[in-house]
Amino acid sequence: xxxxxxxxxxxxxxxxxxxxxxxxxxxxxxxxxxxxxxxxxxxxxxxxxxxxxxxxxxxxxxxxxxxxxxxxxxxxxxxxxxxxxxxxxxxxxxxxxxxxxxxxxxxxxxxxxxxxxxxxxxxxxxxxxxxxxxxxxxxxxxxxxxxxxxxxxxxxxxxxxxxxxxxxxxxxxxxxxxxxxxxxxxxxxxxxxxxxxxxxxxxxxxxxxxxxxxxxxxxxxxxxxxxxxxxxxxxxxxxxxxxxxxxxxxxxxxxxxxxxxxxxxxxxxxxxxxxxxxxxxxxxxxxxxxxxxxxxxxxxxxxxxxxxxxxxxxxxxxxxxxxxxxxxxxxxxxxxxxxxxxxxxxxxxxxxxxxxxxxxxxxxxxxxxxxxxxxxxxxxxxxxxxxxxxxxxxxxxxxxxxxxxxxxxxxxxxxxxxxxxxxxxxxxxxxxxx
Numbered sequence: 162x163x164x165x166x167x168x169x170x171x172x173x174x175x176x177x178x179x180x181x182x183x184x185x186x187x188x189x190x191x192x193x194x195x196x197x198x199x200x201x202x203x204x205x206x207x208x209x210x211x212x213x214x215x216x217x218x219x220x221x222x223x224x225x226x227x228x229x230x231x232x233x234x235x236x237x238x239x240x241x242x243x244x245x246x247x248x249x250x251x252x253x254x255x256x257x258x259x260x261x262x263x264x265x266x267x268x269x270x271x272x273x274x275x276x277x278x279x280x281x282x283x284x285x286x287x288x289x290x291x292x293x294x295x296x297x298x299x300x301x302x303x304x305x306x307x308x309x310x311x312x313x314x315x316x317x318x319x320x321x322x323x324x325x326x327x328x329x330x331x332x333x334x335x336x337x338x339x340x341x342x343x344x345x346x347x348x349x350x351x352x353x354x355x356x357x358x359x360x361x362x363x364x365x366x367x368x369x370x371x372x373x374x375x376x377x378x379x380x381x382x383x384x385x386x387x388x389x390x391x392x393x394x395x396x397x398x399x400x401x402x403x404x405x406x407x408x409x410x411x412x413x414x415x416x417x418x419x420x421x422x423x424x425x426x427x428x429x430x431x432x433x434x435x436x437x438x439x440x441x442x443x444x445x446x447x448x449x450x451x452x453x454x455x456x457x458x459x460x461x462x463x464x465x466x467x468x469x470x471x472x473x474x475x476x477x478x479x480x481x482x483x484x485x486x487x488x489x490x491x492x493x494x495x496x497x498x499x500x501x502x503x504x505x506x507x508x509x510x511x512x513x514x515x516x517x518x519x520x521x522x523x524x525x526x527x528x529x530x531x532x533x534x535x536x537x538x539x540x541x542x543x544x545x546x547x548x549x550x551x552x553x554x555x556x557x558x559x560x561x562x563x564x565x566x567x568x569x570x571x572x573x574x575x576x577x578x579x580x581x582x583x584x585x586x587x588x589x590x591x592x593x594x595x
Contacts, residue, residue, distance in 0.1 A: 164234045165202060167242055173200075174227065174243045178250035181223070181441045182576060185406065188223035188443075196230050203233060214491065214498045217508050219403045220484040221443035224248055228488040237489055244488070248481055251442020252449060256473055258436050259453040263469065273590020274583045278435035279428060279530045280560035281582025285438065285575055286523035288568050289408050294516045302334040303513035310517030315524065315545065317420075320413030321402045323518065324511055331510015332503055361490055368486035373397070375478050388459040391422065392452050392472050396479035399448070403480070404508075407437070407444035409515045412522040414451060424455035427529035439579045445480060452476025531557050556595055560585045 165173075173195060181188045189212065196202045211229045215222040224247050231243030265271045298304050306327055313323045376393040383390055395417060403410045411434065418424045425433075433450035440446065456472020457465050491498065498504065525546060528535055534549035564581055567573045589595045 165200070167235050167238060170231060170235060170239055170242050171246060174231070174246040175250070177227070178246045178248070179441055181247065181251070184444055184575070185221065185223045189226060192223065192226055192230065203230060207233070210495055214495050217498060217504050218484070218487045218491075219401055220481075220487065221403075221406070221445050224443050224481070225484045225488055228485055229492055232488060232492050240485065240488060244481075244485055248442050248446075248477075251440050251446050252477055254440045255436060255442075255446045255449050256453065256470070258440065259450050259469065259473065260466070262432065262436070262450075263454070263457055263465075270587060270590050273586045273595055275428075275432045275435065275586065276557075276589070276595055277560050277582035277584065277586020278579060279431040279526075279582070280557045280585075281564045281578045282431045282434050282438075283523065283527055283530065283557075283561050284564040284568050285434075285578055286408065286519060286526065287565070290516060290520045290523060293512075293519065297509075297512045297516055302330075302338075303509070306330050306334075306510055306513040307517035307520075310514035311521045312517075314412050314416075314518055314521035317416060320410070320416070320518070321398070323514060324402045324404055327510045327514030328507035329510070331508070331513065332506045334510065335502070335506030357493070361494070364490045365486070368482070368489060372478075372482040372486060375475060379475065388424075389456055389468070389471055389475060392424075392455050393475040393479050395422070396448055396452065396476045400480045400483045403445065404511045404515065406515070407447055408519045408522060410445065411447060412518050412525070414448065415522065415525065418451050418455070422455070424451060424458065427526065429454060431526055431530060435579055435582070438575050448480050449473045449476050530554075556589060560589075 177191055177195065181191060193208060197205050197208050211233075212222070212226055215225040215229065218225060224244055227247040228240045228244030232240035235242070262271075294307070298307055309330075310323050310327060313326075314320070376390065376397060379387070379393055380390045399410055399414065402413075411430075415427065415430050419427050419430060430451070433447045433454075436450060437444050437447035450473075452475060453469040453473040456463075456475075457469030459468055461468075463471060528546050528548045531553055532548035532550070533552035533554065536547050538545050538547050560582055563585060564578045567581055568578055586595070
């Protein structure tokens with residue numbers, strides 16, 4: 162079948178960009194329906210092989226898959242169009258909501274609405290742990306990796322170290338099982354179709370320079386210690402270890418943004434996740450909200466609103482450019498990457514750790530949201546969050562219980578949970594209870 166025009170790709174992916182609610186699973190299903198079932202642009206086998214590689218890469222896999230589709234059909238220009246339009250509508254909506262948030266956050270009704278959203282976020286995280294755990298934790302090794310990741314994050318061990326340790330543990334567990342039960346396996350080593358080591362190296366260097374250019378320019382024009390440079394640098398590192406989706410990296414982002422840098426509060430972080438859940442595009446757009454708030458809180462020398470917009474823009478660039486870089490650099494090597502068992506084993510370990518990471522994030526959010534008086538205590542080099550049990554908020558528990566009934570009893574999705582939390586918070590605010 163003849164490849165589509167770039168204009169046709171732009172039309173289809175603009176529509177998908179505005180309709181891609183619900184996280185990676187429905188987004189990937191929507192992409193499959195468009196390019197495999199409806200248009201026949203990509204074979205089912207090619208689609209699934211590309212998806213497997215996207216699972217191996219840090220960053221939002223649905224956005225990377227959309228970028229690969231564009232690359233497959235229209236080269237780099239096609240990939241920029243499809244990947245960009247997959248993210249841009251949600252990013253614009255998130256920016257508008259972030260602006261409205263800072264302008265109206267001190268209004269009683271708005272505070273009440275987000276009070277309810279925070280409670281809904283607790284149930285969303287619990288649902289994510291159960292859903293991912295049922296798919297991932299199927300052996301003693303994966304259970305052990307998840308438990309270790311939970312403990313590590315609870316002790317404030319840096320997220321990149323947790324990811325690296327989980328990948329190593331997954332690889333070692335696979336090697337042990339192969340040696341103990343199956344013996345050595347023969348590995349095929351197919352070459353990448355159309356792949357060239359020199360072209361791959363050149364592509365990697367060029368895209369790395371493009372990715373880091375705004376960070377270098379900001380450091381040159383402002384100062385290496387300026388908050389916007391701090392934001393760009395942090396999210397550049399986050400992009401490299403963002404395995405497991407937004408929930409996983411949110412643990413590290415919350416740890417850094419709230420406790421290390423002081424950009425925003427734990428409640429505001431939960432508000433940002435609620436906003437991201439209710440907008441199209443990758444859930445990792447919650448990082449844009451964090452970058453906006455960080456820039457907005459440091460008005461010099463731009464003014465609050467411009468600082469916020471610049472913070473959001475730098476965050477978007479730092480988080481999403483690596484996904485373009487990865488696809489344009491590695492796409493010719495898809496077949497070979499799919500054949501490397503060590504990568505698959507490491508990814509299995511990281512996937513198991515993600516369950517523990519999300520559980521740790523849920524506990525951290527629960528402590529911050531359920532209790533009015535929280536603190537921390539030192540345990541050697543580690544830090545543990547604590548709370549005064551007498552300051553628990555019964556209304557948060559009530560809204561969370563309602564959302565749990567809707568999620569697990571009525572089997573409703575994330576959008577319904579966010580809407581329920583928002584409506585319950587508004588009702589309590591109007592009644593003068595909170």
